[in-house]
Amino acid sequence: MATDQFVIDGICHPYNFSRENLNGRFGQIFNDVLYAFHPLNNPPETALSKEEWEHDWQNDEFLETMFLESDTDLACVHSTPIFDAYLDGLISVEKGADLKRRYPDRTIWYATADILQGEQALQSLEHQVTELGADGIKLYPAQYYRGRTRFWTMDDYTIAFPVFELAMELGVKNIAIHKALPLGPVATEALRVDDVGMAAEAFPEINFQIVHAGFMFLDEAKFLLLNHANVYATLEATFLYCQFDPELFTRVMREFLLYGGPDKLIYSSTATVIHPHYLLEAFKNFEMPEDFPIQLTDEVRQKILAGNFARLHGIDIEERKRKIEDDEFAQQRNGNGLREPWSTLRGQEVTT
Amino acid sequence: MSVPNGSPNGALTAEAVYEALDMVKDPCMTAGGHDLSILDLGLVYGVEVQDGRVRIDITLTEVGCIFTHRIIGAVYDAIEALPEAKEVEVIPRWAPAWTPERLNEKARHALEGSRVAMFHTIKRRGLDVHAKIGRRPEDLAAGRPETAYGTSGR
Numbered sequence: 001m002a003t004d005q006f007v008i009d010g011i012c013h014p015y016n017f018s019r020e021n022l023n024g025r026f027g028q029i030f031n032d033v034l035y036a037f038h039p040l041n042n043p044p045e046t047a048l049s050k051e052e053w054e055h056d057w058q059n060d061e062f063l064e065t066m067f068l069e070s071d072t073d074l075a076c077v078h079s080t081p082i083f084d085a086y087l088d089g090l091i092s093v094e095k096g097a098d099l100k101r102r103y104p105d106r107t108i109w110y111a112t113a114d115i116l117q118g119e120q121a122l123q124s125l126e127h128q129v130t131e132l133g134a135d136g137i138k139l140y141p142a143q144y145y146r147g148r149t150r151f152w153t154m155d156d157y158t159i160a161f162p163v164f165e166l167a168m169e170l171g172v173k174n175i176a177i178h179k180a181l182p183l184g185p186v187a188t189e190a191l192r193v194d195d196v197g198m199a200a201e202a203f204p205e206i207n208f209q210i211v212h213a214g215f216m217f218l219d220e221a222k223f224l225l226l227n228h229a230n231v232y233a234t235l236e237a238t239f240l241y242c243q244f245d246p247e248l249f250t251r252v253m254r255e256f257l258l259y260g261g262p263d264k265l266i267y268s269s270t271a272t273v274i275h276p277h278y279l280l281e282a283f284k285n286f287e288m289p290e291d292f293p294i295q296l297t298d299e300v301r302q303k304i305l306a307g308n309f310a311r312l313h314g315i316d317i318e319e320r321k322r323k324i325e326d327d328e329f330a331q332q333r334n335g336n337g338l339r340e341p342w343s344t345l346r347g348q349e350v351t352t
Numbered sequence: 353m354s355v356p357n358g359s360p361n362g363a364l365t366a367e368a369v370y371e372a373l374d375m376v377k378d379p380c381m382t383a384g385g386h387d388l389s390i391l392d393l394g395l396v397y398g399v400e401v402q403d404g405r406v407r408i409d410i411t412l413t414e415v416g417c418i419f420t421h422r423i424i425g426a427v428y429d430a431i432e433a434l435p436e437a438k439e440v441e442v443i444p445r446w447a448p449a450w451t452p453e454r455l456n457e458k459a460r461h462a463l464e465g466s467r468v469a470m471f472h473t474i475k476r477r478g479l480d481v482h483a484k485i486g487r488r489p490e491d492l493a494a495g496r497p498e499t500a501y502g503t504s505g506r
Contacts, residue, residue, distance in 0.1 A: 025425065025428060026421075026425075029421050029424050029425060029428075029442075030421075032424070032442065032443065032444055033420050033421065033424070033444050036443075036444040036445060036446050037415075037446070039446070039447055040415070040446055040447065181416070182418045182421070184421040185419075185421045185422040185425065188418065215416060216418065237416075244415070244446075245415070
């Protein structure tokens with residue numbers, strides 16, 4: 001794989017994993033389960049202890065980790081409304097808005113709201129887009145609430161469609177929907193992907209990204225990619241299999257490449273649950289079986305790593321390269337190697 | 353649910369914790385008509401009990417299991433129901449990977465046939481992957497070998 005690939009991380013986050021942010025037992029289990037993934041990605045020499053990992057990531061250290069410790073060039077951050085587990089929702093709107101305001105050429109930001117709140121949620125989304133500069137919208141279909149699941153589906157005329165109509169009105173072309181990966185003991189009905197088809201048909205001007213596509217409901221997702229020009233697979237969490245279960249990753253990529261094609265897949269690291277450097281290195285070394293008709297050529301890899309996402313947001317990669325070639329991150333990178341993974345978090349900015 | 357007893361002097365014992373863990377069922381097994389606990393499946397890597405504080409290391413048969421939260425929550429509920437339990441910590445671990453060798457005789461007998469193929473698939477993937485993963489940072493720092501922690505399970 002060429003070493004000069006441009007990389008846009010389709011979803012990465014300055015999470016607030018601090019213990020003070022946990023909402024009871026549910027939040028604690030959330031943290032414990034997410035941290036359990038960490039050693040699968042990270043060699044023990046640099047792995048974070050649980051105490052280090054349970055951190056309220058600040059935007060500047062998050063960006064330095066992404067851009068100075070890995071070959072990531074742009075970061076797309078989703079704010080999240082996971083209030084059932086984290087008091088601030090896990091990635092606050094304030095963090096997203098701050099990133100977008102201070103680093104518009106380096107970040108893409110998706111607004112969020114609990115759309116079960118109806119008009120209040122619509123007003124919040126409108127504010128985040130028009131006043132705070134959000135580029136897209138991220139939605140969660142299920143919540144764990146006092147032992148019960150509250151959920152909605154993408155084909156719901158009264159809950160979901162008003163959000164899509166608002167997006168159209170505001171000129172928002174990208175909506176990402178969390179699917180295929182249960183967040184706690186929630187009902188799985190809302191995590192199926194079939195309902196995305198109805199939304200995609202009704203709103204052909206909007207691109208719908210199925211976040212965590214392939215983690216579950218692989219067969220259903222691959223047909224959506226095939227059937228709908230405006231449905232994409234954003235491989236957050238699923239991409240981790242590239243590193244810790246290449247055989248399963250091969251199976252997912254085989255289906256998605258055959259049915260959706262290379263133009264429908266979006267790389268995501270899931271950082272900072274894990275470190276993006278190790279995942280990108282794993283993908284560099286990952287190949288599809290020799291007899292598979294769609295090989296991971298440099299061209300195909302570039303589409304997955306940046307091209308597809310850039311196209312959805314109207315980003316001209318060559319123009320963007322010129323914009324950031326001398327910014328503060330580029331200046332720190334020039335002439336220096338990558339910093340050691342997690343050295344920014346540890347306050348030990350060592351280059352490798 | 354009945355509550356297992358601690359030792360006669362009121363101190364919580366590992367045996368009482370194991371007895372409670374044996375009441376936590378795996379939802380997939382229940383759905384398949386099998387009365388198998390997380391102990392039967394070998395999902396408990398280790399139990400430490402000291403002065404009423406309990407630490408349990410557990411795994412699941414596959415990374416990303418959709419019942420992760422449900423099972424871990426059930427473990428907390430089971431142990432916190434013990435009157436002598438003062439503090440409970442449940443640590444999910446993906447390394448070392450679960451393999452079918454961890455099934456006890458009861459589970460092996462119950463699962464003979466229909467699920468054997470699935471378990472062998474998991475075994476094939478898991479062994480290869482987790483051989484590369486290495487040790488946890490805290491184990492490394494403490495100089496503990498991979499198998500030193502979590503093998504105290506029965």
